[in-house]
Amino acid sequence: MKKVLIAIDYNPVSEQVAKAGHDLAKQLNAEVCLIHVLTDVSYYGMQYPSFMGYNGYNIATEMNLSNEMRNFAEEFLKTATDHLQDPTAGYHLAEGETDIALLHYAQEWNADLIVMGTHSHSTLEKLLVGTIASRVLEKTAIPVYMVPIKKK
Numbered sequence: 001m002k003k004v005l006i007a008i009d010y011n012p013v014s015e016q017v018a019k020a021g022h023d024l025a026k027q028l029n030a031e032v033c034l035i036h037v038l039t040d041v042s043y044y045g046m047q048y049p050s051f052m053g054y055n056g057y058n059i060a061t062e063m064n065l066s067n068e069m070r071n072f073a074e075e076f077l078k079t080a081t082d083h084l085q086d087p088t089a090g091y092h093l094a095e096g097e098t099d100i101a102l103l104h105y106a107q108e109w110n111a112d113l114i115v116m117g118t119h120s121h122s123t124l125e126k127l128l129v130g131t132i133a134s135r136v137l138e139k140t141a142i143p144v145y146m147v148p149i150k151k152k
Contacts (some may be wrong), residue, residue, distance in 0.1 A: 004115060
C-alpha cells in the first residue's frame with residue numbers, strides 16, 4: 001500500500017477520520033491525500049423561474065456563489081492538510097456526486113486504500129437515502145478502511 005486517500009467533509013468528526021487514516025498511512029509508509037467532494041454548487045443556489053415577482057439569482061450571482069463555495073472548500077482542505085503536520089500530505093477538491101467523484105479520483109490517483117468515516121444516521125434515513133459509505137462500498141474495486149464515528 002503506497003497511496004491512502006482520506007475522504008473528509010465539513011462535519012467535525014472528519015478530524016477523527018483524517019487522524020485515523022493518516023496514522024494508518026504512516027504505519028504503511030504510504031503517501032496521503034485528503035479529498036473533499038463539493039456537491040454540484042447549483043444545489044446551493046436558487047435556480048428557480050420567476051414566481052411571485054421574484055426573479056431568483058441572476059447568472060453573475062450564481063457564478064459568484066460557485067466561486068465562493070470552491071474557494072471555501074479549497075481553504076478547508078488546505079487547513080485540514082496543514083493540521084496533519086505532514087509536509088508530504090496532499091489534497092484534492094473534487095466536484096459532483098460524492099461517491100462517484102470520490103471513486104473517480106481514487107482511480108485517477110491510483111489509491112491503494114480509501115479511508116472514510118461512518119456518520120451515525122438514523123435507520124430510517126439509511127433506508128430512504130442510503131449512505132455515501134455504502135454506495136462507495138457497492139461500487140469500489142479499491143479497499144476501504146471505515147472509521148466508525150459514534151455520537152456521544
